[in-house]
Amino acid sequence: MRDPEQFEVFVRAGLAQHGLEVDDLELHIMRLAEELYGPLRDALLASDLSDVPPELELDPSRAPRSEG
């Protein structure tokens, strides 16, 4: 998890690239969301999925075409 100062710098700089600002309430909500979901996202990013082939022709209405 990012430290609070680093998180604020990251959010403000990232949104500025989109021409957006963030107010204190939004920043507070983002921090809470980051506390909850950040560890899950980081675990996903750290996971080794190299042996999971992508589903190249995704059709969610049917079972996958190959077992990979």
Add this chain to the structure above:
Amino acid sequence: MNEARISHPQDISLRDQAEAIASGELSASELLNVTLARIEERDGALDSIADVFAPQSAQMSREAPAGPLHGVPIAIKDQFALPWRAPRDGAFKSPYGIAPGESGVFRRLRDAGAVVVAVSNMHEFGLGSTGHVSAYGPCANPWDPSRCSGGSSSGSAAAVAARLVAGAIGTDSGGSIRFPCAYCGVTGLKHTWGQVPRDGFTHGYLTLGAPGPICRDAADARLLAEALLARPLEQRPTKGLRVGLPRAQLWSDLDPEVDAACSEAVERLGEAGIEFREVSLAGVEHALIATVLLISLEGLPAAKPELEAEINPHLSPLVRALTKSQLLVPSIALLKSNRVRAQIRRSIAATLREVDALAWPSTPAPAPLIEEPTVRLPSGDYPADFANVRLGGVANLAGVPAASVPCGFTEAGLPIGLQLLAPWQQDARLLDLAELLEVFTERRYVEAVPPLALETAA
């Protein structure tokens, strides 16, 4: 129609309403009028209905073709274009720029003879499982108005539970039909992805979301589902069906009353001849974050920048912050989420060759307070969204049909739902299992009436 039992046409089932109109016992215009009156009388405590449009509904009623839902009022979530109304996604305006018109869901309902009587409230942009954040105001739970109705199809489930309508349309991209159905004690079905036309649906671009019926019991849900799918969903024998229980993964960290009620439902189904097996699914440890990321990010390309700029100041601070956060997600997270999705889909496909359905609780805890939408689980207190999507997202990632079926109450009188998943295109099997559970629980959970509906019953 059973006169002895009926004090109001909205206290009878959807199928009885259709039958009463077909037989001439009840006129469609009378049913529409008393439905609008009941919404006016009863919805003040709930805010389940975002909009009514009596002239347009009356016109639909007059022009309704013969069909299985001829003259029957249906509420529809605020995500579908109607000829007289653009969907708003529970917000000031939808960012997807969908104009008034005939959405696919509207056409299916109209062609079945149904009358769209209301647009139901929903969690803003569909980005929540509680229904307490909406431009129309928080949607309350008919079983306890201090509690959340669930979301994002909040109004659809609450309106059906409160007997404002006998059928409503919800949508589900991460559990958004199943969560409010569990919280409100009604039956809901998320169809297999892509079975219902997606035109005019604000989230039609999502590869996770699907519409579906919300009704009080499975027979009504079957009738409404047949209208949505425009094909029959035949009832088939359930004897000998095998149901997989991923106990170690998705029956864990539950409120004890939810655990007990869902376990009891499994026992009842076991008595009814269903065989249960323990199963394990690959990838579910990442299902929550993969679902949240995909729901959040798939919509970004579809949103119109000029509309986003117009809408942003009107959004709740929560959704405004979440939508801004979406812009900061590293792209590798989306790619890995899709890899997790592939893993889950393959695992579900392999598992559903060994069993005929899967089951686990719809939500890990009963409806939280609107004032504090957190749930208490053995491992700690969590925002309801965080806890719910862990159980809801798997079906959306896979694309398979999933249902929530009423299966109990807490000591405080809050409903509990059992979640059932079936193979792709086997939507009817879920309703077969739901009806079996109704029989083996003597229909006590689908016949239960919330206090609010008893208090104002005329």
